[in-house]
Amino acid sequence: MLKHIAGVLSPAARGRGGVKVPHNKNTEDCKIIRMPAPEKVVLPMQQHLGAPCTPTVKVGDTVKVGQIIGDSDKFISAPIHASISGKVTAIADTVLANGRQAPAVTIESDGEMALFDGIEIPVVNNADDFRKAVRDSGLVGLGGAGFPSHVKFALSPDKPIDTIVVNAAECEPHITVDYRECLDNTLYIIRSLMIIKEYLNIPHAVIAVEDNKPAAIVKLQKVADEVGDGSIKVMALKSRYPQGAEKMIVYSATGRKIPLGKLPADVGIIVMNVTSTAFIGRYLETGKPLVSRSLTVDGSAIIKPQNVRVPIGTNLNELIDFCGGFKPDLDKVIAGGPMMGTALVNTNVPIIKSYNAVLAFSKGTLREKPDNNCIRCGRCSQVCPMGLMPTNIMRSVKVRDFDGLKQSNVIACMQCGTCAYACPAGRPLVQYVVLAKDMLREEGAKNG
């Protein structure tokens, strides 16, 4: 399919390490459907990387959709808005999917879903207006990391940005929400890019898509040709996990290597998730902040796999119920993709801004490997996109060799799971990396 469009798109074959993972994009043809608003939402005050918000409402207040209910005066943070209209009934700690506790605002619905009167189309005349608008929208990276978007746009004068890379790789198996965004909201993506380029004065933009999504590539290219001014390039990347990792996609799309411990801005690049990009376009036209998001609900233990748009703060169980529920032979529930997602013990958790999928698998449908001795085959080092040596990290953790750990550059590991995927001995290498980072942190704290 891709062969005949390859000439137009100049696919970049660059990239390093990585593995071929099964795509399993079962829900790619499911248009995102809206779930009816729930009776109750729980909105944790920490839905992003950075400083948590503090509630700006009290128990008993009435709120409407889009009204700010939590904010912070810290720079790396994003406000949180009410996702349904109703009454604040509690402000108390709640358990998140990762097991941590965070204060949360509970809103009980009045069934109206009335929009907040204060919502107005933002007036944007310059870069500062634009940054303020993005912050007010409550947008955080919708691809999974949850980094407040306005921070990325705070350009520093000594680090000029010349390219914006839109990450539409979606290299995790099963997840298709970014793909649907490319197909269904193509116009918003392109318009949004035009606006960002204009206000931030960035000359080039690249939309990078893995080549297993030819329909998205064709559509994006078509719309970019019609609406754009020719400065937006659509690029097909080899489908190879973890193609969508920030450093990898920058390298594949532009050939620039982000130095160890640096950010894309250090090589003149901003990376934006495609759904986040589309959201900016929509927000600038409607003024409606981030109050809902789409998730892929899929996996062998889900009765009706589909892509669903839910108000943020909806209980995960209600979303599963909406998708027909779990099959009785359920074995594993994962928040996020199968490569980097978290296995859940408890599904009674609120959906937050950074979740892009909920997957559930039946017994026997996930390949398990017994945890055997490392045979030193070196597969982990061969596939590591960051050029680390996971087996050495594991060994250093086992013998508590701090010097070895410091030299291993384990901090650069993004826990993509490629090594553990490839390991023939079934070693839990990602777990060792997490242990290694904890050990280094402890050691660092001890030494002051």
Next chain:
Amino acid sequence: MADNALIQKIKPTVAASPHFKSHETSQGMMLDVIIALVPALVASVWIFGPRALAVNAVSVVSCVLFEYITRKLLKRDNTIKDLSAVVTGLLLAFNLPSTLPLWMIPIGAFVAIVVVKQFFGGIGQNFVNPALMGRIVLMVSFAGPMSKWVEPYKWGETVDAVTTATPLFEIQNGTTPTPDLLDMLIGQRAGCLGETCAIALIIGGLYLLIRKVISPSIPLTFIGTVAVFMLIAGKGDPNYLAYNLLGGGLLIGAIFMATDYATCPLTSKGKIIYGIGCGLVAALIRQFGSYNEGVSFAIILMNLLVPHIDNLTKLKPFGYIKEKKQKEAKAE
């Protein structure tokens, strides 16, 4: 809520990510090595007769038994199903002469499996190649029987095996080797069980390459170094080169023994250094040592250097900045 009740009842599996795993397993890789050894196994029986089958069988059975018993005594889980003991058994047998008294074989197997492998923690933890260590212990313990070479078995004839010199010994000592080069290729010559049939070994090696179990760096650098050395030592004599490459245990050593994961370097740069080292030591022993076969010792010696090679050839991470540049950047 129905689902919550279900979750409470089921207690879903919790595990570290990734939740997807590749199809590759240690056991599958070992099975691939066994498959790659089958041509040489068949060739060994064809060349050295039924006796070869007996040596192979005793070696494999005793290796597996020792693995089972040691794991049991050490109260560890049973690992015979990872098939690595079978591989060790086959490789040990391939490094023995067909005439070796059968009772000696378990001694080699004991050294390989119990001493070298299990005492150090089992699969992946051995610091030298188990089968080679087994062979070396047998060689220094039973020098006579371990260097009694016989001519290939003649199927259908009931003559006693005729002792003879190996072609490598002959070429090293300046005499014309008895077998011609075609015999050397198909393995109709005196030598250890599995080392003689070059074609079978190369087929096995290609299979491992295609299945991506091994990378070509070690076999190529190992054999290449020996070739260059012998070309110079033999003053360009093609016969000297050919007998040195096809004779002795070079092919089985370079393809199957030096590539053992546990005892070779992790990175491709390290593998190249290691392969060149193996080739150089083997060639030096062959050329200047009193012993005309140096592959086993070369591999064992290089095995011991692997931790150092690994330390010197660590991968540089993506986006690594050279120390000099780092300092420059700081100075600015």
